[in-house]
Amino acid sequence: MVLSIKSRRDEVGLTAGELLIGDAWRPAADGRTWTHAHPATGEQVGEFAVAAAADVDAAVRSARRAFDEGPWPRSRAKERIRVLHRIAELIRSHAGELDTLLALDNGMPLTFGQAYAMSTECVADVFDHHAGWVDKLGGETLPAYQGGEHAVLTLREPVGVVAAVVPWNAPLLLAAQKLAPALAAGCTVVLKPSEFATFALLRLSRLIEEAGLPPGVLNVVTGPGETTGDALINHPLIDKITFTGSRTVGRRVMAAAAEGTKRVSLELGGKSPSIVFPDAEVYAAATVTMGTVTLGLSGQACVAQSRALVHRDVYDEFLAIAEGMAGLVTYGDPFDPGTTAAPMINERHLHRVLGYIERGQQEGARLVCGGDRPDGELAAGNFVNPAVFADVSNDATIAREEIFGPVLAVVPFADEDEAVRLANDTSYGLSATVWTGDVKRAWRMTRAVRAGTVGINGYQLEPHVAFGGFGRSGLGREGGRGSIEAYTEVKTVLLPTTDELM
Template sequence: MVLSIKTRRDAVGLATGELLIGGAWRAAADGRTWTHRHPATGEQVGDFAVASPADVDAAVRAARQAFDEGSWPRSRAKQRITVLRRMAELIRSHTDELRTLQALDNGVPLTFGDEYAMSIECVADVFDHHAGWVDKLAGETLPGYQGGDHLVMTLREPVGVVAAVVPWNGPLLLAAQKVAPALAAGCTVVLKPSEFATFAALRLARLFEEAGLPPGVLNVVTGPGDPTGQALITHPMVDKITFTGSRAVGKRVLAAASEGMKRVSLELGGKSPSIVFPDAEVYAAATLTMGTVTLGLSGQACVAHSRALVHRDVYDEFLAIAQGMTTLVTYGDPFDPEVTAAPLINERQRDRVLGYIERGQAEGARLVCGGGRPDGELSAGNFVEPAVFADVANSATIAQEEIFGPVLAVVPFTDEEEAVRLANDTSYGLAATVYTADVKRAIRMARAVRAGTVGVNGYQLEPHVAFGGFGQSGLGREGGRTSIEAYTEVKTVLIPTGDEMM
């Protein structure tokens, strides 16, 4: 039997994806296209336009005109709220279609698409949440510091044209986390989805048209980093860049932004620890930790807890449960309800992960299980069997670098002081989870661990709270008030109320 997604692809009726520029859908100026192949089967999913630098220029200029001359930045709060809430309603009413497109994009199984953090409901909630902030973007009124008859006040105004660059692992959620606050603040946007997850984002853009978003406020350019992404992040008319992806690319984004002093938000991944104390529910700690690197996206998520720091008293127990978890992982057709995990996104990433597994063994870590490639009907896909490494030194490559695959490095520790030292011994600082029955210890650890989000006995993403990281996990936060404020500039206004000079 040969695994195939052709039936699902044909049922959707995917045509060549076009660019959205200034309210019009069109092919790339030079006619260039990209063929997307499904990561589980290698079959062609569809073609989409590759935006040239000229196409990107047209998209940015359309966004610039919509910002400088259009109604959206100057619209009443009610208009923006109506569009964003209508968008949330449309997303919910197209749940099955969007789930299908996402599975055709990146192979994430529908079973995982039902989990809240990766669900279509969560995407809709992001728009609902930011709609609620539109009429609350308040400044301050301050007394004159030196006294006298004058008024000091601040205003929050939209930052301008936003370049939003989105990765393939969460094409809908991550697009929402960037586009929703930008639009709520009154900005205009040029969205570039990943070339490995384009069709769901294009459908999202068409829903915006139905929601009543004015032409030019949202533009979409598709294609790889070169030429499309590079042309976008270096365009002089872009005021802000928001990017989620690898640290290496994030550094290039930051360098490009420095030329024009563009505002930047970066979410660049992590090497997040699960910290398991001997009084924890070890079964829950092991299954939840292993789930982040095996189920759903197979560890291809920035918040994957790919380091397990485990107290020596429960080390063997944790390892046994984690190994047992790998037997529950099933690969195959993402539309099959029995399938629980995705393939790696492409051959390059598959080979990269296999290279890390080889390096882990070469550096002395003990491979407990996994790390190979399944055969049979899965051999054409980019699948890698979940790997568990024991006796890992925290300085080892597999404990320090983001692998973005189904690989867990288990590091032993002896006491709380050592656990904090190991947890913070990383260049990243995105997330962490502490497993303990001691509330006081949980609070101490939450304060001591340098990470943007710390869970206690579990970890959950929410659309209304700040998400981002310390160190090389990025700059800024997405979600909550901090997110929408990142798409604004603060303007100070000084108003004399008397006859004296200020």
């Protein structure tokens, strides 16, 4: 039997994806399209427009007009709140449709979409959360410091036109984390989905349009990063770039931002440690840690705890449980309730992950299990059997670089000081988990580990708290008050209250 998603594709009845520029959906000016191949089967899913530089220019200029002349940046708080809540309602009412499109985009199993952090419910909650900030986004009134009688105050105003570039692994959630605060602040946006996960975001964009957003406030350009993306981030009329993706592309975004003195927010991944002490519940630590690199997206997530630092006293126990967990992973049709994990997003990334597994062995780490490709009906897909590496040096490539696949590197440590040193011996700093039964140790480790989010005996994503990283994991935060403030500029106002000169 050959694995196929054709029946689901045909059931959805996808039409060619178009660009949203101003108030119209249209094909690319030169007629170019991209054909998306499903990562689990290699079958064609559908086509969408490839925006050339001229299309990107039209989209940015549409957003510029909507910001400079349109009603959205000057709208009352009540109106923005209404629209954002309406977006959330539409997402909830179209949850099944969006889940199906996401499974056709990146192969994420429908069962994983039921986990809150990856669910459309969470996506809707992100819009509801930022709707709650709209009428609380204020400045300050300060006492005069010197001079005559005058008032000193600050205002927060929208930053302007935002370029939002979203990756393929969690496109709905990551788009929401950018669109919701930008729209709440009064900005206009040009959204670029990944060419490997486009259809779910095209549908989300139509729902946002349906919610009552004025024309030009949201524009969508689709296509590869090398052409469409570069034209967008380098456009002179963009005021802010928000990007989630690889560090390599992040450097290009920073260069473009520097050239135009654009504001920038970046989330560039991680090599996050799961730190397991001997007084921890080892079974829970091993299953949760291994789950982050095997279940759902198969480790293709920035928060995957792909570096397990395990105390020598429980090292063998942890490895045995992790190996057993790897054996429970089920690949297959993303629409099958029994499927628990996704393929690698494309063939190029598949071979990249396999290359890391080979390098791990060459550098002396012990491959406990996995690391090969399944055969049979799965042979046509981009699947990799989950790999567990033991006896890994923290200097090894597989312990230092973000693999973005189902690979766990297990590093032993002897005491708390060594655990801290190993945890912080990385250029990343996105997240970490500390597993211990000692609350005092948990607090010491939380303060000592350099990471944007630290979980104690577990890890989860929340839509209303700051998310981002230290070091080369990026710049800025998404979620919470800081997220919406990142889409604003502060204006200082000096107002005389008498006829005297200040």
